[in-house]
Amino acid sequence: MKYVSTRGNAPALNFEDVILTGLAADGGLYVPETLPQFSQEEIASWAGLDYEALAFKVMWPFVEGELTQTELETLIAASYKNFRHKAIAPLVQTGANEWVLELFHGPTLAFKDFALQFLGHLLDLVLKKRQQKVVILGATSGDTGSAAIEGCRECENVDIFILHPHQKVSDVQRRQMTTVLEDNVHNIAVKGNFDDCQNIVKRSFADQGFLPEGRQLVAVNSINWARIMAQIVYYFYAALSLGGPHRKVSFSVPTGNFGDIFAGYLAKQMGLPIERLIIATNSNDILHRCLSANDHSRQALQHSLSPSMDIMVSSNFERLLFDLYARDGASIQKLMTDFQQGAMHLSDEALSKARALFASSRVDDEQTKACIAKVYAESEYLLDPHSAIGLLAARENKALCGDGPVVCLATAHPAKFPDAIVAAGVEEAVNLPVHMQDLAEREERCSVLENEARAIQQFICTNLNT
Numbered sequence: 001m002k003y004v005s006t007r008g009n010a011p012a013l014n015f016e017d018v019i020l021t022g023l024a025a026d027g028g029l030y031v032p033e034t035l036p037q038f039s040q041e042e043i044a045s046w047a048g049l050d051y052e053a054l055a056f057k058v059m060w061p062f063v064e065g066e067l068t069q070t071e072l073e074t075l076i077a078a079s080y081k082n083f084r085h086k087a088i089a090p091l092v093q094t095g096a097n098e099w100v101l102e103l104f105h106g107p108t109l110a111f112k113d114f115a116l117q118f119l120g121h122l123l124d125l126v127l128k129k130r131q132q133k134v135v136i137l138g139a140t141s142g143d144t145g146s147a148a149i150e151g152c153r154e155c156e157n158v159d160i161f162i163l164h165p166h167q168k169v170s171d172v173q174r175r176q177m178t179t180v181l182e183d184n185v186h187n188i189a190v191k192g193n194f195d196d197c198q199n200i201v202k203r204s205f206a207d208q209g210f211l212p213e214g215r216q217l218v219a220v221n222s223i224n225w226a227r228i229m230a231q232i233v234y235y236f237y238a239a240l241s242l243g244g245p246h247r248k249v250s251f252s253v254p255t256g257n258f259g260d261i262f263a264g265y266l267a268k269q270m271g272l273p274i275e276r277l278i279i280a281t282n283s284n285d286i287l288h289r290c291l292s293a294n295d296h297s298r299q300a301l302q303h304s305l306s307p308s309m310d311i312m313v314s315s316n317f318e319r320l321l322f323d324l325y326a327r328d329g330a331s332i333q334k335l336m337t338d339f340q341q342g343a344m345h346l347s348d349e350a351l352s353k354a355r356a357l358f359a360s361s362r363v364d365d366e367q368t369k370a371c372i373a374k375v376y377a378e379s380e381y382l383l384d385p386h387s388a389i390g391l392l393a394a395r396e397n398k399a400l401c402g403d404g405p406v407v408c409l410a411t412a413h414p415a416k417f418p419d420a421i422v423a424a425g426v427e428e429a430v431n432l433p434v435h436m437q438d439l440a441e442r443e444e445r446c447s448v449l450e451n452e453a454r455a456i457q458q459f460i461c462t463n464l465n466t
């Protein structure tokens with residue numbers, strides 16, 4: 001399968017090259033040239049498969065011709081073996097026709113493990129075959145960094161460098177990263193904020209001349225296609241568990257960079273009967289404004305109780321736009337240029353296509369706390385703040401979901417965000433799961449560096465291990 005850029009002006013690549021490339025050369029994002037299509041009969045025949053077996057069915061067409069069946073099976077088995085629930089992605093009922101899909105049973109307690117466990121093992125396999133070594137460089141405000149580090153700690157051909165803003169991530173989030181002591185894992189606390197970290201990463205990707213001969217940078221943020229691909233699976237898994245494909249299911253997704261919900265959109269395009277996809281945003285609401293008022297303009301970042309969704313611009317939205325504009329790269333190029341200058345406006349046609357597929361809600365901190373408290377009072381079920389935003393958005397948009405079930409994606413374990421739980425007034429103590437209860441006592445390793453690209457690039461070069 002070939003992959004093409006959303007801006008229509010970069011070479012088509014195969015799967016292996018796509019996962020080793022960040023942005024396309026024209027600034028676009030890579031998407032499959034054509035999507036695999038599954039018939040209703042085929043999907044129905046998957047009922048009862050366990051998560052790993054289903055993952056194979058869904059992902060195989062994307063990698064066929066580049067990986068062998070055994071390679072993909074081995075990758076999937078390795079990626080989900082460290083999840084602490086036998087179902088991998090269990091469903092919990094919280095209301096009539098309302099379900100929570102728990103995506104937080106992976107090693108770092110957030111849904112990002114689904115994709116980053118897989119990406120780590122995939123990189124290891126591909127790099128071994130190519131006898132190539134790479135450097136992963138990423139910036140994190142919390143969840144991505146720890147999930148990426150967990151995913152790559154055993155990769156023999158990868159050095160991973162993760163930048164976080166010094167003293168600006170929570171204790172649990174920092175320790176989840178800095179207590180991983182493998183030689184190829186390098187945590188850098190930058191004396192600056194998250195934007196400073198991201199700028200250093202962007203500059204380094206744009207000019208990789210500082211790296212030794214033969215090395216290249218690889219991105220692990222959600223512009224990496226393999227992450228999206230691995231996330232398609234749980235939409236099929238949830239729908240099949242609730243009577244799909246014979247029944248249409250809706251999904252409500254707490255959204256930041258539009259990666260997770262874009263995977264749901266792809267599941268629908270591949271044949272899964274989905275009634276509605278609900279975009280749930282916090283007060284950083286660019287996607288909600290775009291869908292409800294055709295206002296896709298940049299606004300100042302707001303810090304919220306759901307920090308993993310504190311994002312001004314949702315980079316994967318470009319992948320949806322590409323489809324809404326009949327895959328015309330020139331139109332996307334123009335929209336993105338408009339947006340650089342302040343705002344983009346969707347055509348009537350694109351907007352009505354989007355509104356037929358999606359609904360949206362904006363949920364602020366007060367509503368988030370109220371939702372955590374309400375659901376706890378109703379059924380003693382404790383939501384993390386991100387998941388609460390998804391659940392409230394589901395309830396607000398119920399009328400658009402037909403009479404089938406609505407699945408709310410729970411993207412993090414509540415113990416990752418104890419402050420929000422306390423702020424919501426829920427009395428119950430939120431303990432970390434047993435395997436993490438000694439987190440505060442574990443040895444940490446981290447380097448504090450100045451907010452300067454040159455200093456960090458030098459650090460990378462002197463600390464390469466593999």
Ligand SMILES: *Cc1c(COP(=O)(O)O)cnc(C)c1O
Pocket residue numbers: 110111112143144222254255256257258259260261308309386411412
């Ligand atoms: C990353 C993250 C999100 C947002 O996911 P996107 O793919 O960026 O939309 C939501 N919740 C949690 C807990 C996250 O870590």
